[in-house]
Amino acid sequence: MKNIWIMTWFTLREALARKVFIFFLTISAVVLVIMAVVLGLSDKASFTMNVSGGNMQFTNPINMIEMMIVSPLSGLCLLLAIFASASFVPIMLEKGNIDLLLSKPVSRDQLLWGKYFGGILVVLINIAFLVIGVWMIISIKFSYWDFSFLTIILVITFTFAVLYSIIVLLGVTSKGSTLGMMVAYFIYIILSPLLYLGKDKLLVFIQSDFIKSLIKGAYYVVPKTQELMGQITKDLASGKGIEDYQPILTSLAFLILTMGISISIFRKKDF
Amino acid sequence: MNSIAIETSGLTKVYSSSFGKRKVEALTSLSLNVSTGMIFGLLGPNGAGKTTLIKLLLGITFPTSGRANILGEDITGYKMKYKIGYLPENHKYPSYLSGGEVMQFFGKLSGMDGTELNKKIDELLELVQLAKWKKTKVKNYSKGMMQRLGLAQALLNNPELIFLDEPTDGVDPIGRKEIRDILVELKNNGKTIFLNSHLLSEVELITDRVGILNKGILLREGDVKEMTQNKEEYKISIEGNSIDKLDDEILRKASFAKMNQDYYSFKVENTQELNKILDLLRTNGIVIKEMLQQKNSLEEIFISLIKEADKEKAQ
Numbered sequence: 243m244k245n246i247w248i249m250t251w252f253t254l255r256e257a258l259a260r261k262v263f264i265f266f267l268t269i270s271a272v273v274l275v276i277m278a279v280v281l282g283l284s285d286k287a288s289f290t291m292n293v294s295g296g297n298m299q300f301t302n303p304i305n306m307i308e309m310m311i312v313s314p315l316s317g318l319c320l321l322l323a324i325f326a327s328a329s330f331v332p333i334m335l336e337k338g339n340i341d342l343l344l345s346k347p348v349s350r351d352q353l354l355w356g357k358y359f360g361g362i363l364v365v366l367i368n369i370a371f372l373v374i375g376v377w378m379i380i381s382i383k384f385s386y387w388d389f390s391f392l393t394i395i396l397v398i399t400f401t402f403a404v405l406y407s408i409i410v411l412l413g414v415t416s417k418g419s420t421l422g423m424m425v426a427y428f429i430y431i432i433l434s435p436l437l438y439l440g441k442d443k444l445l446v447f448i449q450s451d452f453i454k455s456l457i458k459g460a461y462y463v464v465p466k467t468q469e470l471m472g473q474i475t476k477d478l479a480s481g482k483g484i485e486d487y488q489p490i491l492t493s494l495a496f497l498i499l500t501m502g503i504s505i506s507i508f509r510k511k512d513f
Numbered sequence: 514m515n516s517i518a519i520e521t522s523g524l525t526k527v528y529s530s531s532f533g534k535r536k537v538e539a540l541t542s543l544s545l546n547v548s549t550g551m552i553f554g555l556l557g558p559n560g561a562g563k564t565t566l567i568k569l570l571l572g573i574t575f576p577t578s579g580r581a582n583i584l585g586e587d588i589t590g591y592k593m594k595y596k597i598g599y600l601p602e603n604h605k606y607p608s609y610l611s612g613g614e615v616m617q618f619f620g621k622l623s624g625m626d627g628t629e630l631n632k633k634i635d636e637l638l639e640l641v642q643l644a645k646w647k648k649t650k651v652k653n654y655s656k657g658m659m660q661r662l663g664l665a666q667a668l669l670n671n672p673e674l675i676f677l678d679e680p681t682d683g684v685d686p687i688g689r690k691e692i693r694d695i696l697v698e699l700k701n702n703g704k705t706i707f708l709n710s711h712l713l714s715e716v717e718l719i720t721d722r723v724g725i726l727n728k729g730i731l732l733r734e735g736d737v738k739e740m741t742q743n744k745e746e747y748k749i750s751i752e753g754n755s756i757d758k759l760d761d762e763i764l765r766k767a768s769f770a771k772m773n774q775d776y777y778s779f780k781v782e783n784t785q786e787l788n789k790i791l792d793l794l795r796t797n798g799i800v801i802k803e804m805l806q807q808k809n810s811l812e813e814i815f816i817s818l819i820k821e822a823d824k825e826k827a828q
Contacts, residue, residue, distance in 0.1 A: 245622060248618070248621045248622055249622075252607070252618055255607075255609065255610070256607060256609065258609075259607075259608075259609030336605060337603065337605075338601055338602075338603045338604045338605035339604075339605045339606075340573070341568070341571075341573050341599070341601040341604070342599065342601055342604055342605075342606075342619070342666075343622070344571065344572060344573045345571045345573065345594060345597065345599035345601070345676075346594060346619065346622040346623055347591055347592060347593075347594040347595045347622070347623060347624060348591065348594075348622050349591055510575070512528070512568075512573075512574040512575060513568070513573050513574060
């Protein structure tokens with residue numbers, strides 16, 4: 243356990259050395275400052291009235307304000323995190339680097355888990371900074387302390403954890419970062435939203451039963467980043483709780499399977 | 514304590530290309546024993562399999578067949594690595610860390626922590642003369658400094674067995690001498706050192722035993738002194754007159770005799786014959802100033818062995 247923590251801690255150091263995470267923290271900080279200034283100058287009643295006319299179905303307009311700020315920034319955070327973390331594993335596997343790590347009394351599993359948790363910890367810190375910042379400013383302004391909003395930190399981090407497991411797997415197999423990054427972006431931006439739409443709305447236009455089953459099957463296999471970052475995050479933010487656990491459970495199964503394969507390959511790999 | 518530090522038996526490594534079409538035998542049925550408390554040098558041209566052997570012993574690469582033990586433990590586990598230090602060839606350290614932080618990272622991975630680790634880091638950085646560079650980022654280190662940091666890193670956990678792959682690569686002559694002195698001191702403190710190097714003259718200076726590897730095959734292994742001594746060939750330096758008149762008589766005792774500028778060289782079957790020649794010289798009033806047993810350099814032996822092996826393979 244100690245070795246995993248050491249690897250995790252030094253992965254965090256590696257992340258901080260890359261300017262991407264600092265860049266995101268800076269963006270978050272700037273947004274929080276602007277938000278604090280704007281909210282400080284506004285009148286409570288008029289502000290909530292203006293924003294509650296939107297099409298997001300929130301029972302509480304305060305949650306809606308929070309989500310309006312967190313949603314785009316957390317999406318940006320994931321995009322940046324995929325980019326910045328894609329090289330964590332390939333760099334570890336470089337000649338001269340992996341030789342040293344494997345010569346230490348650390349198991350291969352511990353090395354990989356350390357890198358995995360390190361990447362997740364970085365995103366957790368970034369997201370927590372943003373979400374807690376937004377939540378505190380809003381809560382102070384409106385004297386409304388809804389702790390359930392904070393649970394979205396876990397969902398957004400979990401979404402990254404699923405995508406990062408693909409990056410780790412492709413990093414271990416290809417020893418490069420490009421493939422993992424491309425596949426993660428493809429799933430996050432294209433495949434998951436497409437399958438989410440496809441399983442209900444697009445199926446009516448398809449005649450072939452085979453293709454229908456293929457789309458439905460793919461929907462259950464591919465991680466559901468669309469629902470995780472969309473409906474589930476929104477439900478949690480509005481305090482409704484999670485209505486359907488299927489996207490979380492199937493994504494978790496995908497994560498476990500992907501990491502299982504990664505570890506199995508890494509255990510046997512020659513360097 | 515186990516008296517054998519490294520023990521391999523029939524260790525073989527075959528590398529296959531992605532689809533298994535091309536196979537390269539990097540190491541062929543290598544059986545080798547290295548005793549504790551010595552400096553063992555593994556020599557060989559590029560691609561001989563030297564690094565592959567270290568990687569197999571450290572679990573960085575897995576053997577195709579055969580087995581190996583390190584300090585009495587099978588190489589398949591990783592717990593024995595608590596007793597091992599390693600300096601790889603072309604090692605890389607995270608560029609965003611300082612020398613001290615690199616040591617912290619690897620020290621912690623070696624199971625050390627707290628005051629014990631900090632004390633050891635200071636002590637080792639002092640030893641390799643990097644103490645004043647402790648807080649400098651390693652990206653600003655020269656090749657020689659990186660190599661010295663690598664050595665310090667390899668010694669962090671006070672290992673019983675130290676693997677060094679080209680430890681003096683990129684280090685200036687003074688630095689090399691300092692590294693050699695450190696290695697000899699480590700040996701005197703009971704450590705076992707396994708050294709891979711191209712610098713044969715350097716290896717000859719500090720190693721107790723060497724192995725010569727070529728194309729994955731161990732051509733020869735033995736004591737450096739025994740290997741470099743050409744037992745039956747002697748050189749003598751004489752005072753005054755030439756000994757030409759004794760040539761015939763000497764040649765009856767020696768298989769070869771030759772006068773070079775200042776020395777008279779001859780080859781004998783055994784020490785009795787040697788003494789007979791010395792008696793002959795003395796009884797003829799020839800004053801012997803000096804007598805030397807001929808030595809071959811490790812480089813000469815290495816080159817002749819490699820050439821011989823390549824010739825045999827070609828036939």
